[in-house]
Amino acid sequence: MLTYLARIVLKMLVTFFAIVTLVFFATRLSGSPIDFVIGEGITQEDRALLTSYYGLDQSTWVQYRAFLASFADGQFGLSFVERRPVAEIVGERIWPSLQLLLSSVALTLALSLPLGILGAVYCKSWVGSAVMVVAFLGYAVPNFVLATFMILVFSYWLNWLPVVGNGSAWHFIMPTITMSGILIAGLTRFTRNAMLDVLGQDYMRTARAKGLSEQTVIFKHGLRNASITILSVIGLQIAGLAAAGSVVVEAIFAWPGIGDLLVRSAIVRDYPVLQFGVIAVSVAVLLINAVVDIAYAYADPRIRLGRA
Amino acid sequence: MSQPVLSVENLQIAFGGHTAVKDLSFEIGARETVALVGESGSGKSATALAIMRLIEREGGRIVSGRIMLDGDEATDITALSDNAMCALRGRDISMVFQEPMTSLNPVLTIGEQLCEVFVRHRRMSRQAALQAACEGLARVRIPEPERRLGQYPHELSGGLRQRVMIAMALACRPRLLIADEPTTALDVTTQAEILELIGQLQDEIGMAVLFITHDMGVVAEIADRVVVMRHGIKEEEAPVEVLFARPRATYSRHLMEATPKLGSGAPVLDRTPATVLEVNGLTTRFVTRRGLIGQKGSAFTAVNNASLTLGAGETLGLVGESGCGKSTLARSILRLVEPDEGSVRLAGHDMMRLGRRELRAARRDAQMIFQDPYASLNPRLPVHELITEPARIHGLARPAECRDLAVSLVEKVGLEADAVDRFPHQFSGGQRQRLCIARALSVRPRLIVADEAVSALDVSIARQVTDLMLALQQSDDVAFLFISHDIAVVERVSHRIAVMYAGQIVETGPTDSVLANPQHGYTQRLLSAVPRPDPTRRRRSRPVDMDAFSPGPLAPPVPERAHGRLARAETA
Numbered sequence: 001m002l003t004y005l006a007r008i009v010l011k012m013l014v015t016f017f018a019i020v021t022l023v024f025f026a027t028r029l030s031g032s033p034i035d036f037v038i039g040e041g042i043t044q045e046d047r048a049l050l051t052s053y054y055g056l057d058q059s060t061w062v063q064y065r066a067f068l069a070s071f072a073d074g075q076f077g078l079s080f081v082e083r084r085p086v087a088e089i090v091g092e093r094i095w096p097s098l099q100l101l102l103s104s105v106a107l108t109l110a111l112s113l114p115l116g117i118l119g120a121v122y123c124k125s126w127v128g129s130a131v132m133v134v135a136f137l138g139y140a141v142p143n144f145v146l147a148t149f150m151i152l153v154f155s156y157w158l159n160w161l162p163v164v165g166n167g168s169a170w171h172f173i174m175p176t177i178t179m180s181g182i183l184i185a186g187l188t189r190f191t192r193n194a195m196l197d198v199l200g201q202d203y204m205r206t207a208r209a210k211g212l213s214e215q216t217v218i219f220k221h222g223l224r225n226a227s228i229t230i231l232s233v234i235g236l237q238i239a240g241l242a243a244a245g246s247v248v249v250e251a252i253f254a255w256p257g258i259g260d261l262l263v264r265s266a267i268v269r270d271y272p273v274l275q276f277g278v279i280a281v282s283v284a285v286l287l288i289n290a291v292v293d294i295a296y297a298y299a300d301p302r303i304r305l306g307r308a
Numbered sequence: 309m310s311q312p313v314l315s316v317e318n319l320q321i322a323f324g325g326h327t328a329v330k331d332l333s334f335e336i337g338a339r340e341t342v343a344l345v346g347e348s349g350s351g352k353s354a355t356a357l358a359i360m361r362l363i364e365r366e367g368g369r370i371v372s373g374r375i376m377l378d379g380d381e382a383t384d385i386t387a388l389s390d391n392a393m394c395a396l397r398g399r400d401i402s403m404v405f406q407e408p409m410t411s412l413n414p415v416l417t418i419g420e421q422l423c424e425v426f427v428r429h430r431r432m433s434r435q436a437a438l439q440a441a442c443e444g445l446a447r448v449r450i451p452e453p454e455r456r457l458g459q460y461p462h463e464l465s466g467g468l469r470q471r472v473m474i475a476m477a478l479a480c481r482p483r484l485l486i487a488d489e490p491t492t493a494l495d496v497t498t499q500a501e502i503l504e505l506i507g508q509l510q511d512e513i514g515m516a517v518l519f520i521t522h523d524m525g526v527v528a529e530i531a532d533r534v535v536v537m538r539h540g541i542k543e544e545e546a547p548v549e550v551l552f553a554r555p556r557a558t559y560s561r562h563l564m565e566a567t568p569k570l571g572s573g574a575p576v577l578d579r580t581p582a583t584v585l586e587v588n589g590l591t592t593r594f595v596t597r598r599g600l601i602g603q604k605g606s607a608f609t610a611v612n613n614a615s616l617t618l619g620a621g622e623t624l625g626l627v628g629e630s631g632c633g634k635s636t637l638a639r640s641i642l643r644l645v646e647p648d649e650g651s652v653r654l655a656g657h658d659m660m661r662l663g664r665r666e667l668r669a670a671r672r673d674a675q676m677i678f679q680d681p682y683a684s685l686n687p688r689l690p691v692h693e694l695i696t697e698p699a700r701i702h703g704l705a706r707p708a709e710c711r712d713l714a715v716s717l718v719e720k721v722g723l724e725a726d727a728v729d730r731f732p733h734q735f736s737g738g739q740r741q742r743l744c745i746a747r748a749l750s751v752r753p754r755l756i757v758a759d760e761a762v763s764a765l766d767v768s769i770a771r772q773v774t775d776l777m778l779a780l781q782q783s784d785d786v787a788f789l790f791i792s793h794d795i796a797v798v799e800r801v802s803h804r805i806a807v808m809y810a811g812q813i814v815e816t817g818p819t820d821s822v823l824a825n826p827q828h829g830y831t832q833r834l835l836s837a838v839p840r841p842d843p844t845r846r847r848r849s850r851p852v853d854m855d856a857f858s859p860g861p862l863a864p865p866v867p868e869r870a871h872g873r874l875a876r877a878e879t880a
Contacts, residue, residue, distance in 0.1 A: 202410040208362055209405075210425050210476065211398030220424075224415050301415060301460040 001304055008293050012286050019282045023275050024067050077272040086272045090280055096166050097257030101242055103172055104179040112184045116191020138185025147178040147252045164254040175253045179245050183237050190233050194226040228300045235292030239285040311379050312337050313483050313516040319373035321354045328354045329540040341517040343531035347766035351540035352520045356486045360403055361385055361393045399429040402477035406489040408469035412461040418472055419457030425479040444475040467498035481513050488520045495629035500837040503530055524567040525839030536560045548843045566768035568796035570838050574819035577803045581619025584754045584787045590614045590650035592640045610636040612811035621781055623788040625802030627795050633811040634791045638757045642674055655754045672702045675748035679760035681740035685732040692728035695747040702751050717746040722776060738769035757789045774801050795838055799823060807831045
């Protein structure tokens with residue numbers, strides 16, 4: 001188990017370094033930020049001055065080392081646009097994003113696990129078919145369409161829900177649904193398939209032969225085994241949500257989170273913020289993966305005890 | 309017989325529109341063992357599942373008939389409510405299944421899986437249930453029962469897992485134990501131990517046993533009465549001695565004739581054949597990766613210094629229990645697994661020195677037939693493409709000639725010529741295995757490696773397939789390396805025999821002399837464990853010290869087990 005944990009940490013460190021490097025070089029490919037910071041009418045001299053002020057005239061290698069060094073002081077450099085430490089700018093965005101992510105994950109799990117189990121246990125009746133239809137519908141509707149539709153109905157027509165910002169609990173409803181929509185559909189289908197696989201296993205027949213109640217058979221013997229496969233997918237899905245889903249949803253609902261910040265910084269080429277924002281999201285993804293790996297070991301004794 | 313524990317009356321079971329069991333009636337008395345015998349599709353497992361009322365889960369249903377416990381109309385299983393049936397399962401009737409490897413829940417501890425039976429039926433507290441579970445494990449002679457409670461199924465060997473299954477089934481001292489092929493997936497030595505255990509526990513608890521099997525040897529070992537089934541119909545019911553002495557039904561006689569009997573004589577080669585295969589000091593190790601970055605960990609020697617020779621037209625039988633390295637040896641010979649040391653000469657080629665391209669050409673001389681005829685034929689190719697594929701790969705047949713080649717091949721293995729246009733799913737298991745043989749023959753190999761090639765087949769079908777192999781050997785002078793865990797089958801086909809144990813070939817020689825006069829302790833143990841299809845010669849005491857070379861219930865699962873055991877055997 002200790003080796004397993006150590007391997008997870010090592011894997012995280014290597015991936016982190018690769019991401020940091022990739023982010024640095026990828027941002028350099030998008031052009032100079034000076035044009036955006038200053039705008040038109042700038043003289044050649046001022047331009048050169050600014051370029052050297054931000055260190056953009058130095059070789060890429062020197063810039064890269066300065067970039068890595070900026071990690072050391074915990075500020076991660078200054079924003080080109082806001083002239084504030086990057087850590088501060090990104091820091092105040094983390095909590096709103098995390099809140100939205102957590103509420104979406106909670107909604108996803110609360111809906112898709114029961115639905116998936118229901119779909120598997122009643123796979124031969126109309127209940128199972130209904131679950132599948134709902135899941136396919138959820139799959140087919142893109143989240144920006146769902147968001148626009150909800151805004152139209154609940155805000156514009158009925159005037160029940162606020163559209164912009166994160167001021168109250170009401171503000172959470174539409175962004176959360178938008179964010180988890182596709183995830184619920186995907187995870188419901190996956191849970192159903194994983195449960196169907198498990199329901200056909202020999203040990204399920206053994207459990208029934210022991211005279212256990214159907215409830216115990218399905219939840220204790222079935223779900224425990226299915227959770228191993230479900231976990232592997234949940235990790236990927238949530239990570240995807242943290243990385244990509246938040247950008248669209250936060251932009252639509254003007255949610256003051258990291259996704260929103262990333263979009264804004266990309267437009268004005270605010271390198272330091274963009275870089276650190278992407279890195280922050282990547283770290284979130286890495287952490288989620290690590291948690292899933294550990295949960296995986298907890299669920300499956302064959303991994304925990306060091307035999308695949 | 310006083311009041312029967314179970315009476316089945318006019319039972320009829322259907323899967324969809326197909327009737328699996330027709331008008332079946334039989335009874336089992338207290339302390340009695342009734343064997344339900346038949347080949348696949350005979351409806352024996354369906355009967356067992358119907359008694360447990362688990363048949364609906366498998367897609368079948370009880371059409372008519374009654375199944376009564378204690379001859380009491382009030383406990384007609386076919387009419388009980390789901391709740392009443394649920395309370396009865398595991399308490400009054402319990403069941404042990406064929407596959408101990410998959411029948412236990414992999415993510416729950418042994419203790420937990422045992423406990424829940426006591427909690428469910430005896431309303432015990434968890435603490436009391438754990439205590440009872442521990443006693444239950446001790447009752448099935450599992451050493452260190454306290455430690456087992458915290459272990460998971462994958463930490464135990466197949467034999468131990470089956471003991472756990474039995475402990476679970478007997479937790480509430482049921483009146484009826486249904487054992488559905490409980491030893492079929494086990495090695496013959498482990499089988500002997502499990503059969504003995506079931507017999508002893510039956511004496512202790514006084515339960516009735518319904519024993520389902522296809523193996524007449526096992527029937528002779530344990531049954532009091534036998535019900536022979538075929539295509540869902542009872543062909544014969546008789547006390548075991550009567551059945552074996554004077555079988556009435558034609559099918560019973562047929563079944564008994566097809567059952568391979570140890571000591572019925574092996575084929576003998578009347579000439580010294582030219583050598584086809586010569587293996588010297590072959591060693592194959594598997595290295596496990598471990599640690600942070602996958603450093604090389606401990607090496608497991610799967611094949612240890614194995615040497616053998618095989619002549620044209622000769623069959624060498626390779627026997628040994630699962631995990632002893634039989635298949636790895638065969639694969640190492642063809643370099644499907646890279647051996648670490650030793651030499652292999654196949655039809656004049658030094659296999660170990662061949663480059664990639666030459667190796668592929670050399671493999672033409674050796675073909676393989678595998679155990680599972682369902683998995684080893686691509687379901688999407690028609691037969692004529694399937695069985696001529698090796699010939700095309702090796703450039704022995706132009707596409708235009710393939711059809712003719714396919715026709716001649718299927719006729720050679722005893723199928724109709726029109727089989728070439730059909731697809732694998734249209735054939736039975738035995739026919740598929742014939743197709744696999746036809747495919748192997750397409751390149752006119754010098755050597756065919758048959759790895760458990762008839763183990764998945766019913767005895768009568770297996771007999772036909774081995775007969776075919778013998779006939780082909782006569783006509784084509786091909787050499788066979790026949791790998792099997794079933795010594796009786798090996799005896800029927802092999803001129804010589806090699807016994808493998810923990811990666812080493814411990815004994816080799818002409819089949820008759822090895823079987824008649826085994827020299828190595830392991831061979832003796834293996835032979836004494838083979839069930840004899842003769843109820844009058846039941847093993848009451850074990851002739852050889854069964855504990856020597858025994859995996860022993862203490863041992864971890866193979867392959868670590870096999871390895872350590874040999875080390876102990878050598879130091880002893």
